Amino acid sequence: MTRAVFGFCIYGVGNPYEDPFSPTPAIVLYTNGELPSTGLPTELTNLSTPPTVLPIVSGLPGVNFGASPRNPVGSGGTITIRLTDDDQGKLGQLFLTDDDSEFWQFQEAKLTPTGTSIKMKGVSQPDQQAFYIGNEAFFLEGYNSSNTQTWDLDVTRGYFGGPAQVRMLAPRDYSPGETGSGDAILITKKPNWDNGFYCGLYLFILDQDGAYVSHILRRGVVIGEPTPKERPYYDIQVKMLEDTLADHQIGESSRVVSLSKKIIAESVDVGSDGAYPLIASLRLTREEAETFFNEPLHTPGQTVIISTLVDDLKDRLFQDPDIHPQIVIEDGDTWIYDIVNLQLITYAGNTNNNYIQFIKLTLSLVTHSEGATIGGTS
């Protein structure tokens, strides 16, 4: 005789019943019944630590998935998971944030998934505890003070499970006028639910002895902060992964950049129907370039373009020969250019100490709204 146990975990969010200063990296499984913590699928073992099982799920949702050949992108919709808090309000202490939550600022333009050294800035000395950047939990293993209110941290990535991913500034999300320290990513001690933590919905099949036999899994993303309901309950909204993927927006209106004073046109083809720039160059300020590519080119708190970041962007922009970045210029007419080069240009202003930087895009004409083309491309 087999039986089934439902399990729900939020990848990257810790255990509400553990001391925040000495948490284990275990994935927390909220279940609706007893479940052995051993013998479960290895995907639930995080940093060599088996999952922690907390049987506090009350009520079970149904999970739909529907598609058809005429509506081929299936939808799983949004469901609600209900958890039961204890009389100490531990769930609320973990889930609920407030404006007074202590935070620091991430002082890196970018952190790769394997990066374990980060610089942060804040008003207080960091505690050796778990913290959150985006939808990933980190654990502070140690730090050095580099200067006032700035620390270099050694961290463990992907602490409560969940994938370690690139963490970088998103210039498209800058507030208007923000170009300096305010660009930083916030590091918080509690989960910032705006960042969409991934979660898993498991159904474990157990044998007559209660041992794990098999399971099925659906994944989703937690939407918003868990909501207290008729104490002691918390409702957690989950949007299924296929919906999260499908709703992703390709392109953002903020990537349309209105240039200030720029020069374009280098090599011009003068034909019977007019003069068309075959090769053009475009100067972008740091802010314009960052907005245009949605890539950070500077360190928070500074304004200088970092050449290695430009090199890195260029490498990534042209790494795949099957992907061609283009630029659309609209000045009444429409011009389509291939981006053929990206370069950091630095030159001196009127004084030797006043360097000016810009990003130069070299462009090759593809077509023009009046019909000009190169190489027969249309």
Next chain:
Amino acid sequence: MAGGKVIKFLKDLFSSTGSITGGNNGPQTPGASMTFKEGWVPPARAGEAVNPEADPPKIKLRYNIHKSIADTFLTLAVSTDGSDTSGSGYDVLVGGIGAGIPESFINIGSPAGSALSVLGNTKVIKELNQILNPKHTYPFDLGSSVALKDFLANECLAAQLMLGPLQNGKLTLKSWVHEESPTITLNPVNGQTVTPIRLPTLKRLNMTFGYNPIDLSPQFQRAFRWLGVSNVKPEQSQDIRLYIDGVTAAQTTESSPYMEKLIRVYYKMFGGAPFVYPVSVSMEDYITSGAEFGDAVTWSDPSVVTPSGIGISGAFFIVGVDLQYEAGIVNLLLLENKLTSQAQNQQQGFISPGFSIDKVIDIDSTDVYLDLSAIGQTSAFDPANDWDGFIDDMITKGEKFQIDNYDQAPSGSKEIPGSILAHCQIVLDGTVRYKTIGSRVRVRVRVPAAYHRGPITRASDLFIPGETNLVLPTLQTADQNLNSTLIEPNSNVLPSGQGFINLQPPRAYFGTNFSFGT
């Protein structure tokens, strides 16, 4: 512009203030090089003087991605910053253009050693990539937000794919036009009453292709309307954008994989407002069977109401999965699978042998007697040899012909939902009155009562003499199957003595003669 004179314009433009040095290494010592003055120079007037007062232009980024649908899907799904940290080659778009879904959440897998060994029903995306259509150029205008859903839905429609989650939680693409072997037999929970759900019918495919290089809008349009169908409502029409250019689209051989196949598949599956059936299985059965979305299954229910009468049995595929954890059941949504049956191994759309119905000899509540002429047959019809003895086999072996006319009324002028003609069977057995009269074949056609809703009282309920044709699909050889994009390379050869007759309303002959326009 060919032959235009190319002149270097830098000298005129870069004329006064500042000096430029190349290099990416931060502030540098200014060097002696070109100087420039600022100001927007409208490209069309590049030969004119710099106009610093001109309004600055707006610029936006866009990408042309030249990949297959599967590669494009993966690129858009997993890209975060383009650094391709995992080395899989899919995180190659910068700036958060991709959805940033962790690769471990997607059933990417590995390519097979040989594309020929890939089964068409694979759920491994890298395997699927090996047998999908070649690369297309997908232009993405990043200046305006486009939901990935819209792009994916279109590409899935064009490539006959579905996107959904597997039992292991990973998302994948799944082709629904390939044969499953073996299929899974469902064991529904006891006592459930299955109530069919009607899907909207499909009467027209609107295809667009090519794209304007300026604004990326489609350049060409082609509408395929079932012949004899008029007054197509929006919900009865399906838009599909093909990312192929107009020249390719105009070439029959190149367009065939897209257009002919698409039309055949969609006509076959959705031409007659098909039903989907909600069927419940136990959670345990669902898990142990391994059935997942998109899978082909067999299912039968003697009590379900269908357009053909009471009871249903056959091949279906799963288009919906509803996990009811508390009840311990899984509600599956099944769509009758008219593509993966053996009969579908024959290619519709080819010029086929067929019968025309010359005369209705007699009719009663269940039986109809017809005179048929073999289309294109100039000599006496030989049932034992013509068409590989197809007719003779059907008669002597008691096989059945299948009529699939998707609820279209025989007159062809309008559609009658739920028509008795939907999916009924014609039975030829050893007792038929059968004889040849020149090129004519007279057969007794029996329509079993269970397969229609009411008595047949008029010949026009079924056929219009002189107009209605019975079209036999072309039988495919194994080699032909290999060349077919509809049939997976390792599909079974059509067994002798089985096949479809597609009864098409007059003017609705669906072969290589398409209807153009709306």
